[in-house]
Amino acid sequence: MKIAVLGAGAMGCLYGGALAEAGHEVWLIDVWKQHVDTINKNGLKIEGVSGERIIKDIKATTKPEDVGKADLVIVFVKATLTGEAVKGSVTLIGDNTTFLTLQNGLGNIEKISEVAGRERVIAGVTAHGSTMLGPGHIRHAGQGDTSIGELDGEITERVKTLSGMFNEAGFHTYVVDNVIGMVWSKLMANIGINALTALTGLQNGQLLEFRETEELLELAVKEAAEVAEKKGIKLQCEDPVEYTKKVCKLTAANRSSMLQDVTNKRTTEIEVINGAIVREGENLGVPTPINKTLTNLISVIQKSYN
Template sequence: MKIAVLGSGAMGCLYGGKLAEAGYDVTLIDVWKDHIDSINNRGLHIEGIEGERTVRSIRAVSSAGEAGPCDLLIVFVKATLTAQAVESARGIIGERTSILTLQNGLGNVEKISAVVGEEKVIAGVTGHGSTLLGPGKIRHAGQGVTVIGELNGAVDERLRCIGAVLEKGGFDVKLSQNVMGLIWGKLLVNIGINALTAITGLKNGRLVDFSETEELLRSAVEEAVAVAKGKGVILEGEDPVEHARNVARLTATNRSSMLQDVSNKRKTEIDVINGAIVQEGKRLGIPTPVNKVLYNLVSVKEKTYEEV
């Protein structure tokens, strides 16, 4: 199977690297030239919970067209870039290509479907945490289950095949009949963790060490749960607040993707995480004051990067 990873930052490199180690033909696609050059010249260096090694059986390109046709396209670009990135990858998406999104936030499934058709899309969530250390280097900071599902809820041969591919890459995989509910479940975790870490500079696990941040985590998640219920989303698993706390503990040493973005003065995904809850709350008449504050604070950080 030929696999391409669209958006090869911390998480794209983690999935691409582990799949290449398993023997698959993997191409990473990213716009950061130094990152691409480092991977091609020196390999992809991975350190962290599974030890330290360099993956050399992988290549990287700066445009999707250089990757060539693929059987599986895994999308890891930031949600704000999804439509543009998938449109740029049209040339490598064949009749039998499956597209798997494991991105954060709301709206990615709809954006991808609008470009390539809903029938090509498989959605999922990942419990892994990864940090980009520099060009060609990542730290695997936390691990969990990867859950994938067809949009229509079917557990079919295609889904089983992609699940088996991920399992061969060393991922713990579950197949879901309610993947949109699980995407909301992952969103609730990001609601509780990402903006708070971006504002405070704390690693994930530290959020539950202080009563002040733990209270904000709880309130933000509870608001988002109310919005999810208002939309008729079926949530699965344990209490969402406790789940967010547990994820923070399990990824204690990880710097969230939003904290990494703020540290590197990059555009964050606040619009499709806390911002999405604020917008949906407005539409449904459900108040979301804590999420509004978190959204505003991260937005101001973005606007004042050059002043710091």
């Protein structure tokens, strides 16, 4: 299968690299020219929980038009850039192109659908963690399940095909009939982990080592769960707080994407994670003071970058 990975950050490289190893034609698309050039010259270096290796049979480019038509486009750009990135990649779309979003936050499905059409979009979540170490070099920091599904809950041949393909590439993948609930469930973990790690500099697992951060995690997730309930979202996790703590433990050594962003003075996804809960809460009449505080603090950090 010809696969284009839109956004070759740590997670895009992890999935793209493994799929290339499994024999697929994979193109990594990213704006970071040094990263792209390094991959094309030296291959993609992966280390961490899945072993150390250099993947040579993979292509990278800064120009989507270099790829041609893709069978599958996996969207891994930051959620704040989704709309712009997909609009700039319409040359990837052929008659049977499918888009898969495994991104964090809310709004990605809608932004992709506006450009490509909702019928092309499959959504999913993953519990894998990955860290960018440098151009062409990532660390696979944590493993977990991947779940994908059609937006309407139907179990189709294309989603079963993708699940099988991901399993063959080493990602333990399930097909689910409530992928929207899965996206919101993953959001719970992002709500509890990302902003707190970015503010404290702690690894995911360390949040549970301090009563103060554990309490804030619990309060932020409870607010988000109340918003989901009011909105009529059926979460896939029975206890969102315990689910978030489980994710902390499974990815204990991981430095969250938001912590990596703040460390490198990049724009974070705060507005589509905690900020999205604040906006949804306002619309539904659900108070979200903890998420408002976390959103404001991260926003101030972003504004203070030199």
